[in-house]
Amino acid sequence: MSDSTPSISSPTLQSGRRSDTRRLIFGLLSFAGRKLAATLLVLVGASLLLFVVLKAAPADTAKSLRLQSEPAILTETKAEPEISERSAAVEYFRWLGGVVVGQFGTSSALQRGRPAEDLIWPAAKSSFALLFTGLTISVAIALALALSKSHMPDSSGTRAIGAVVGLISSIPVFLFVYIFVAGGNRFISWGAQGGYWSIPEWFPLPVEAAFIPWFFAAFILALGDGGLIDLYQRFSGELKHSATGDHITGVMIMGLSMREVIARGFIPGAVSHISRRISFYFGSLVVLEAALGWPGLGYLAWRAAAERDMPVLLGAALVMAGLLKLASMSCDFIGFLADPRQRNRG
DSSP: OTTHHHHHHHHHHHHHHHHHHHHHHHHHHHHHHHHHHHHHHHHHHHHHHHHHHHHTSOHHHHTTOOSSOOOOOOOSSSOOOOOOHHHHHHHHHHHHHHHHTTOOOBOSSTTTTSBHHHHHHHHHHHHHHHHHHHHHHHHHHHHHHHHHHHHSTTOHHHHHHHHHHHHHHTSOHHHHHHIIIIIHHHHHHHHHHTTSSOOOTTOSSSOSSOHHHHHHHHHHHHHSTTHHHHHHHHHHHHHHHHHHSTTHHHHHHTTOOHHHHHHHHHHHHHHHHHHHHHHHHHHHHHHHHHHHTOSSHHHHHHHHHHHTOHHHHHHHHHHHHHHHHHHHHHHHHHHHHHOHHHHHHO
16 A cells, blocks of 8 residues: 555645645746846836936036937027927927837037947946946855854954944945045055056056056945845844744644745745845946946946936936846845745735
8 A cells, every 4th residue: 555655645745745846936937027027117107207308407417418319400580499399298208109129319519420339338337237236245245254253253253343334334335435536546656656556557546547546436325325234134133033923833844844944934035135226236336437437337427417417327327226126136036936925926
């Protein structure tokens, strides 16, 4: 009788596994579809809001805020007609149609007549690399500190580390940039004058393209504006809850190790906190790029706003919103895979 049990249960187990696989696939597709639809609505809404704000500018300003660069026609006898709501709507939807195929219009000020996408995409690549590196550094440091705290929760060393991290992380990004530029230039000059090293090619700071300044910029993004201390505290709370929750006994009876139990409880909450913090990191990134003159989307948008280059400004803002939603969706997707409750709910 014991020999017949596998032959009866095996098809049932295989059917159950196939059912679980189909449920997971359908859940992933449903989750991705909802997130994608919400992202598209956010992007269209953000671009439309910015377009309306720019078009609401004074008349002399609005004349320079065109989505396409057009030659100026000067006449002495006939004044230029005002932009009607209908023509503004047509202008926006034409621009939106171009965005679908990757065209953002032509620059009207920064590099007059050049396609705006030629300025936007290289800047987006630079910004995304800096954002990803800074966020990775911040998450790695916060996780290492949180794990240390979970092993020594009441030690004086852990409390001292938490206080130091809180103090460092409370420094605003723009102040970090000032310390980095002013202090870095003086330190490099002092070492060169003392014969300890030669002047590097990227001296003086700030500089656009060099690995060492870029790496320090990523550290500034990781440490400043309170992001590091927030993740450290959130991660510590998630680890504590995962290791002491009421579910521990039940899941360990199912055969999972303590490490697996903590990981399954920690990952969904951790990526949720990261997802919520990404917008703050992006705001710090814009300040960092503008302060350093870094060739990213934040600096490009700042220059476009100063020069009233609407195609570049609107395109840069749209791509920044897209990168923000993409990073947030990636975190949500990881949380969805790690949390069975979200899959069952989907």
